Amino acid sequence: MSEFNINPQEISKILAQTLERYQPRLDVEEVGEVVEAGDGIARVSGLPGCMAEEMLAFPPIGKRTETIYGMVLNLEADLIGVILLGDFTHIEQGHPVRRTGKVLQVPVGDGLLGRVVNAIGQPIDGRGPVDATESRPVEAGAPNVVQRQPVKEPLQTGIKSIDSMIPIGRGQRELIIGDRQTGKTAIAIDTILNQKESGVLCIYVATGQKMSTIAGVVNTLREHGAMDYTVVIAASPSEPAAMQFIAPFAGCAMGEFFRDSGRHALIVYDDLTKQAQAYREVSLLLRRPPGREAYPGDIFNLHSRLLERAAKMHDDLGGGSLTALPIIETQLGDVSAYIPTNVISITDGQIYLESDLFYKGIRPAVNVGVSVSRVGGSAQTKAMKKVAGSLRLEMAQYRELAAFAQFGSDLDRATKKQLDRGDRLTELLKQSQYCPLSMEDQVISIFAGISGKFDHVPVDKVQEFDFELRHFIHLKHPDIPETIRKVGALDAELTEKMTTAINEFLPLFEHSHHQAEPQPQAQ
Numbered sequence: 001m002s003e004f005n006i007n008p009q010e011i012s013k014i015l016a017q018t019l020e021r022y023q024p025r026l027d028v029e030e031v032g033e034v035v036e037a038g039d040g041i042a043r044v045s046g047l048p049g050c051m052a053e054e055m056l057a058f059p060p061i062g063k064r065t066e067t068i069y070g071m072v073l074n075l076e077a078d079l080i081g082v083i084l085l086g087d088f089t090h091i092e093q094g095h096p097v098r099r100t101g102k103v104l105q106v107p108v109g110d111g112l113l114g115r116v117v118n119a120i121g122q123p124i125d126g127r128g129p130v131d132a133t134e135s136r137p138v139e140a141g142a143p144n145v146v147q148r149q150p151v152k153e154p155l156q157t158g159i160k161s162i163d164s165m166i167p168i169g170r171g172q173r174e175l176i177i178g179d180r181q182t183g184k185t186a187i188a189i190d191t192i193l194n195q196k197e198s199g200v201l202c203i204y205v206a207t208g209q210k211m212s213t214i215a216g217v218v219n220t221l222r223e224h225g226a227m228d229y230t231v232v233i234a235a236s237p238s239e240p241a242a243m244q245f246i247a248p249f250a251g252c253a254m255g256e257f258f259r260d261s262g263r264h265a266l267i268v269y270d271d272l273t274k275q276a277q278a279y280r281e282v283s284l285l286l287r288r289p290p291g292r293e294a295y296p297g298d299i300f301n302l303h304s305r306l307l308e309r310a311a312k313m314h315d316d317l318g319g320g321s322l323t324a325l326p327i328i329e330t331q332l333g334d335v336s337a338y339i340p341t342n343v344i345s346i347t348d349g350q351i352y353l354e355s356d357l358f359y360k361g362i363r364p365a366v367n368v369g370v371s372v373s374r375v376g377g378s379a380q381t382k383a384m385k386k387v388a389g390s391l392r393l394e395m396a397q398y399r400e401l402a403a404f405a406q407f408g409s410d411l412d413r414a415t416k417k418q419l420d421r422g423d424r425l426t427e428l429l430k431q432s433q434y435c436p437l438s439m440e441d442q443v444i445s446i447f448a449g450i451s452g453k454f455d456h457v458p459v460d461k462v463q464e465f466d467f468e469l470r471h472f473i474h475l476k477h478p479d480i481p482e483t484i485r486k487v488g489a490l491d492a493e494l495t496e497k498m499t500t501a502i503n504e505f506l507p508l509f510e511h512s513h514h515q516a517e518p519q520p521q522a523q
Helices: 008-021 160-165 184-193 211-223 241-260 272-285 299-307 338-346 355-359 382-405 413-428 439-450 459-476 479-487 492-516
Strands: 031-038 041-045 054-058 068-075 080-085 096-103 105-108 134-137 175-179 201-207 230-235 264-270 321-330 349-353
Touching: 054 080, 068 241, 080 241, 105 241, 134 241, 160 382, 160 439, 175 184, 175 338, 184 201, 184 211, 184 264, 184 321, 184 349, 201 211, 201 241, 201 272, 211 230, 230 241, 241 264, 241 272, 241 299, 241 321, 272 299, 272 321, 272 338, 299 321, 299 338, 321 338, 349 355, 382 413, 382 439, 413 439, 413 459, 439 459, 439 479, 439 492, 459 479, 459 492, 479 492
Parallel strands: 175 321, 175 349, 201 230, 201 264, 264 321
Antiparallel strands: 031 041, 031 096, 041 080, 054 068, 054 096, 068 080, 105 134
16 A cells, blocks of 8 residues: 655645635625505615616515516615616515616617617517617716717708708707697608618607507508618506606617717607606606606706717717607697797707698698708708708798788789799698608709799699609609719709709690590580
C-alpha cells in the first residue's frame, strides 16, 4: 500500500485562492404589502427604496392565477400610490408586492409591425407572442436642440387640401381637432395608407376607442396592405384607466426605436382627450389635488412631455424622424376649452375640422381659414409650393367674398367670377375616404384649378373632370407625372406641357359629356 504525500502549504494556497474568489449569492427581495386597493389603484407600504415609475409585481395569490404589474405614480412619506396595469379585481389588502427594480418598459422592434398590442406591448390579436428582443422605458426625455434639425422633408397625407395649404413635415407635430364624427380619424387613417411607398413606419394608438371601432380600423388597414408597416396599440374603455393613460407613451417608445435607428415613423394619438380624462381619473383616485375642470396640476406636462418627443434628428444621429398627429375632440367647436388650448400651444399647427362643412358634404371638412401649419412651405416640394401659394390666396379671397355675397344680390362680373372659381376649387378639394393621392396627381389637379381650366365646367362635374384629366395625363402624357415625381419642381417647360395636355383634354371631355346628355325628343 503506497503512502500519500500531503503538502500543507499547497492546501493552504488552494484554500486562500478559493476564499478570494468567493462571492456570497443571496437572493434579496424587497417585499411590501397592499394597504388598500380598488378602482385600478393600490396603496402599498414597506418599499422605502422604490423609484418613481418603477414596475411592481403583484404575484399570484388566492383567486389570482397570474402576476399583475403596476406602475408607481405617487411616492409619499409612508405609502406608495400604484396604478394597476391589468385585471385588478383580485388584489386585496394584505397581499404581497415585490419590486422589479425596473421602470415600466414595453417591447420595441420590427417584430411589432403588423401586430395589435395592448398598452404594455402584450399581443391581443391572437397571433402568438411578439417577436421583440429589445425593450424601452415608456417615459424618456425629448431630444435637445443640438440633437435635432429643422423640419424640411414633406410627409404626404395624400389629401389635397392638407398637402397644399396645411403641409406636414417629417418630425412635425400637427394637431387634428374637431367635434366628434367630423372625420378626424379618417384623415389620420388616410395619412397612414398614403405611406405605403414612402418607407414611413406607422403607429396607431387608439385610446378610449371602442374595440369594435379599433377592429374596423385594423380591417381597413389590412385590406389596403397598410398593416405590414403599422403597429396598432389598443386601450379600450373597458380596460383600466391606467392602460389608457400609458398607451400613448408606449406607442411613442415604439416610434422612437424606429426614429433612433435612422428611419422615419408616424404616430397617431387617437385621441388625447380620452388620455387626459384617464389621467384625471387615476390622479383623483390617488388623491392628487384637482385643478381646473378637476384635472391635476401637471396635465399640461402630461401632453408636452409626450409630444416633445416627436423630432427630426440630426444627420450625425441617423437623420431619422418621428412625426406626431395628435387628435383632440372638442365640444360644440369650443377650441378655447382647457385641454384643446393646452395641446394647440404644444403643437406646430392644427387641422381644424368643422361640423357645418361636414354636413354640407365638404369632406374632408377642413376649415382652411382657421387651420395652420407653422412649418409651412419648408415641408413642401417646390412643385406643390408653386401651385399651393396661388390656391391659398384664391381660397382666402373666396371665403371673404362669400361672407359678403350672402347679404347682397347685385354682384359685379369680377366678384361673380371669383365666387364661381372658389366654388369649383372647393369642389376640387373634396376627396373620398381611403383614396389618398400621390404628390404629382395633386399638383396636376391644383394646377388645372388655379389656371382656370375648371371655370367652364359645371360644379357638379368638377370631380369627374378632375378624375378623367388625371387618368388622361397618365395615359397620354406619362412623362409629366414622372418628371414632377423625380424633379419635384415646375419649370417653364413642364408648365407648358401641362397646359397643352389639359387643353388637349378639354374638348374630349366636353364632347363625351355632350354626347352623354339626353337629346330633347321631337314633338
